[in-house]
Amino acid sequence: MKKEELFLNDIRGIIDAARAHAVRSVDFCRVQMYWQLGRRIFEEEQQGKDRADYGSYLIKNLAKQLEPDYGSGFSVRQLSFCRQFYRLYPIENALRSQLNWTQYRTLIQIPDVDKREYYELEAVNNSWTARELERQINSQLYERLLLSNDKESVLAVARKERIPQSPQEIIKDPMYLEFLGLKPQAAYxxxxxxxxxxxxxxxxxxxxxxxxxxxxxxxxxxxxxxxxxxxxxxxxxxxxxxxxxxxxxxxxxxxxxxxxxxxxxxxxxxxxxxxxxxxxxxxxxxxxxxxxxxxxxxxxxxxxxxxxxxxxxxxxxxxxxxxxxxxxxxxxxxxxxxxx
The missing domain is CATH 3.40.1350 (Trna Endonuclease; Chain: A, domain 1)
Structure with missing residues (x-):
């Protein structure tokens, strides 16, 4: 069997195995599947690192073969996210079962390591949905907290290593409450x-x-x-x-x-x-x-x-x-x- 066929069979095996376990844990199973795809793509890409643009070619060719069988969830864009996901989260056991793929895909688009960790921890600690995580990022929660607190203090609270010492550490200023619509003297x-x-x-x-x-x-x-x-x-x-x-x-x-x-x-x-x-x-x-x-x-x-x-x-x-x-x-x- 040719190397390309072996590689494609590995990819298909990962997808099929994930589908078999999806009934028990759909969301986290998807996270693990995309992580494994990212790892396998990265490993294959490294073998061809001496060839220019090999990674781009690899993903485009793979998507072309997978999409007809598995749908748009395996497009070039999605497979590129998988590779990036593995590179930013290289330890599978460190993946958080509380987060789904949509949340992880949002997180990996944050280049700042500390900022990404903060939102990851806060999403877990506060049981944020994917939409709420995106809303908090768009409202610049992390940046607003840093205006009144140092970075290490902010991260320490998110990691539950310390308890907030003042109201300023837990009250966001300005407060973005459009999801509740709170207004003075007219709650909700x-x-x-x-x-x-x-x-x-x-x-x-x-x-x-x-x-x-x-x-x-x-x-x-x-x-x-x-x-x-x-x-x-x-x-x-x-x-x-x-x-x-x-x-x-x-x-x-x-x-x-x-x-x-x-x-x-x-x-x-x-x-x-x-x-x-x-x-x-x-x-x-x-x-x-x-x-x-x-x-x-x-x-x-x-x-x-x-x-x-x-x-x-x-x-x-x-x-x-x-x-x-x-x-x-x-x-x-x-x-x-x-x-x-």
């Missing part, structure tokens, strides 16, 4: 507002009587190992298309538009049937004093189809009125609770 107000608007919109669109049928709320979209959640998904029988609604409790950003466009593209490329019309995306972006609505109609609409979209979809004015009515209701409720 923003989160309640978001939930209320989503619920209200769901009922509002269904009650329009213009062909809307409910598909999903917080629709999970898995792209390779990245998870995304679309707030609301409907199907309009009259338009013969999906309608994705996203709500952002803050001002509109280009990232919000990009995320909505990704959801629209996903439904067009994965869910939409050949005889159905292009997906429509609606982005509602609320702030304290205004409500912005962005409706993403497909660019290749025909004139008649565009007219039908306008006929059967709610107008921007209708959507703004619905959101503002919920906002006023929540403000009145919050005001009443504060008085009590």
């Amino acid at each position: 107000y923003e989160k309640d507002l978001e939930s209320a608007i989503i619920t209200h919109l769901q009922h509002f669109l269904l009650e329009l009587g213009q062909g809307f049928t409910f598909v999903a709320r917080q629709k999970r979209i898995l792209l390779e190992d990245d998870e995304f959640f679309a707030d609301l998904v409907f199907y309009n029988r009259l338009l013969k298309c999906f309608v994705v609604v996203e709500l952002k409790t803050g001002k509109l950003t280009h990232q919000d538009l990009g995320q909505l466009q990704m959801y629209v593209n996903y439904y067009d490329r994965v869910e939409k049937m050949a005889d159905e019309n292009p997906t429509v995306g609606i982005l509602l972006c609320t702030s304290k004093n205004d409500t912005a609505v962005k409706m993403a109609l497909p660019e290749d609409n025909k004139t008649i189809l565009a007219s039908e979209y306008k006929l059967y979809l709610p107008s921007q004015t209708q959507l703004i009125d619905e959101v503002n009515s919920v906002r006023e209701m929540m403000e009145q409720k919050s005001h009443s609770q504060n008085i009590d």
